[in-house]
Amino acid sequence: MADITFDGVTKIFADQIRAVDELSLHVADGEFMVLVGPSGCGKTTALRMLAGLEDITSGTLSIGGAVVNNVLPKDRDVAMVFQNYALYPHMTVAQNMGFALKIRGHSKSEVATKVHEAATILRLTDYLDRRPKALSGGQRQRVAMGRAIVRSPQAFLMDEPLSNLDAQLRVEMRLEIARIQRLLGVATVYVTHDQIEAMTMGDRVAVMRGGKLQQVATPQDLYDHPDNDFVAGFVGSPPMNLLRAELESAGDGLRVVLGAQHLEVPASYLSSHDLPNAEGPGVVLGIRPEDVEVLSGDAMGTLTTRVERREALGAEILVHLSLVEAKDTTTFVVNDEGTLVVRPSTLVAKMGPRAGVAVGDQLNVRFNVEHLHFFDATSGMSLRKRFQ
Amino acid sequence: MATISVNAPKARRLTLKRRRQLAGVVFALPAIALVICFIGIPIGQDVYYSFTQWDGQTATWIGVSTWSQAFHNPNLWTALRNNGLLLLSVPFALGLPLCIAVLLHQRVAGWRIFRTIYFLPTAISWVVLGLVAERFFAYQGTLNSIIHALGFSHFSTNLLGYQSEALFALGITFIFTMIGTNTMLFLTGLATLDPSLEEAARIDGAGRWRIFRNITLPHLSRFIQLAFVMTVIALFSALFSLIFVMTGGGPGYATTTVEYLIYQTGFNQGDFGTAALYGLILFVITGIVGIVQLRLIGSNE
């Protein structure tokens, strides 16, 4: 039973690439920590350093209080589940699972007992004598997990274990893995690029980008209070709308300029956020699709929009809206495969499944002013005031 | 280990990478040592001994006179010429198996049996094949009997008695011996070709020949390369057995190749120094052919 601490851990590859940049992260004993981010963000490298498969360039890595920078994988007492399962093809399921114990000198009966225990938890008892190639993808994945469980390690490391499964199986296995982890109570570091997995499985989620840790918090915290525009746009599907806009004075307060239209900034935000003044560089305004309300009639504080596209998902309809008379000048911050770019785009809103909307319709929408997010136009950092 | 700080001296860092590199060196060492000892060093010695008068026991340095003598020796040039002429058989030793492999690939009934049959002669020692070939091409041999039987009496040959014909017979035999291995190699190559590539081309309207040229052949290029290398190596080494048994290098020196010359010079004439030089020459020729092949058929390293 152990906790994990990354302290300023950096990894620089031979070609000067900084795969992981000063990562400081603590995983408590028994905690399920998810590392999430677009490909190339350094999450897998961080995991591999934890396993001992990559050297650490600088910084300290500790497991259970002991510094393990120079400790070989086999001495770290961690178990890993690989993306492609990496099952030993010439061994049976039972042999695969018992392998690590066998080579550490455990007795045959001990090995058999532990394998049986793990097989029961994972419902693999009927497959113990099969070879990997006779198993389905989901079964192989469970064997990979079984191999890790049997070792009763200090930590579980999982490298995108679900990415090779079909959608339905993935949903099933998400629950399985979470259940087993809670049962065993071992610190787990789980790497994925899928933010849904991150949100549903993690006790806490660490978002990474370009080797740097962006934010680590509980899933709900991440969703409600993102620390920067990247995290804001990464967590949640469909992603948060991030509008790039100028501010101008409006009486004692400010309002956001959206083409020919405006949005008043409620007074509460003026005190809770460090907003730039009217002549300043502007802001990035964030509003989640579910917080964009489509109204039937005209009312105060609404924006006039035009439906550009609609996507019927069955349970809801997503409408992609452009601001009237400002279609080409309203810019959004869009996540283009891990890079944030600014370009004209559309506002996404959710509507009920039977709402009668068509492309070209004009709709009035109102933003839920309780859930506005403001980010710095240059750095992307949240403009929330932090209290010590 | 818990007390070792990050600033431990590099020499003591037992990281996985170090371990891996150490294992790599240790694992590769026996093979490297074996090859150096039994292949590398002898080549180097060839260079040394080629400058000496050597009877196998004592070597007296005589400088470049071995070289000049050798290059003035008409037999060497004959041998080189013979090697060169025999190289002409290589396209056939590749082309024929290619055709056969393509035919086999069509999966005619019983193709598996045919495949086994075609490879079987490979199992026969070159010595034996040489004996059979000798009897086939001899003056009183089978070929002439067939010719007689077909009524072309005045075409009867004395293939092994005439200089150029003997070389020709040798070439034919060589091609025969290489058919088995090369066919197997090309067949394997064809088997790894993705059929959907062929189908896509067919849908696009490509005819059979075009498919062969633009899809099959490029895919096979690596196999053709390997076959080329193996064939040439065989030409410069295994051919010895054929020559030994079929013609003894003759008539005269008509079928003496460099590798046979080495044997003759060294063991029959006891002139090891010159033999070493010839060995070196053989090595250089093989190397040149190898490099040419890399440029011509394309490289894969």
Added chain:
Amino acid sequence: MGPVKKPRRLGRWVLFVIMMFVAVIMLYPFWVMIYTSLKSEGQFLAGSGFSWVSWSSLSSVIPIGQEVLSSTIVCASSILLILIVGLPAGFAFSKLRFRMSTGIFLVMVSAMMVPLQAILMTEYVNVSRLHLTGGYTAAVLVYASLGTPFSVFLFSTYFRGVPDELIEAGIVDGLGYFGVLWRLVVPIALPAIATVTVLQFIQIWDDLLVGLFFIQNTSDRPITVGLAVLAAGRTTSIPELMAGSIISALPAMLVYVGFQRYLVKGLTMGIDR
């Protein structure tokens, strides 16, 4: 199965005939050997007849049993050495990158191209000086060194296809690199091992030169040398020679037929990355 072909019956029949024709040509040596061996010398010279006598008198002309045994020992030992030396090296060059490993690998692979004759003399002298000419030792070492470059090439290409994850799983489970090699890599390398074994077996069993030069004791002679000596002799009976040739050819053929499946699989893995 094979590529889809329009059902042109005539075409397939023509193909079949061609294949038969080629098969006849390829089987010709066997036919000659069998036909000739089933005669006595007198019958052979006369051109016709049938007799088993050449087969029965064979063992009195050359110690065929002994020679087959010698060939077997030399083959087995050489192949064993090649595998022992080649498997770790193949693994090292493909998965255990170390300084200059690519360069060394290229040099080793190019050693494939060295013909035996180029180094024969010096090799022989070296071996005599080291007093290795007794018994099989020298021959086995020479065969092994000649076969190692190709085997290392084949193994390393094959191992390149093994996923890195598999090796890492072994390491995280607690194996050292030797354990990974022995317990994980070698068990899945069986097709490659079979390929190397078959190809080297045929090459070594049928080889003449190395046996001729590096095995001094006549009692240790392999069969190819025995046959060559017989062939060079003045009083040789051709039928006997052919009978001996058939016996010599059998083991290689059996090994090939037995390992055929693996050969194709191994060659495929070896070439096609």
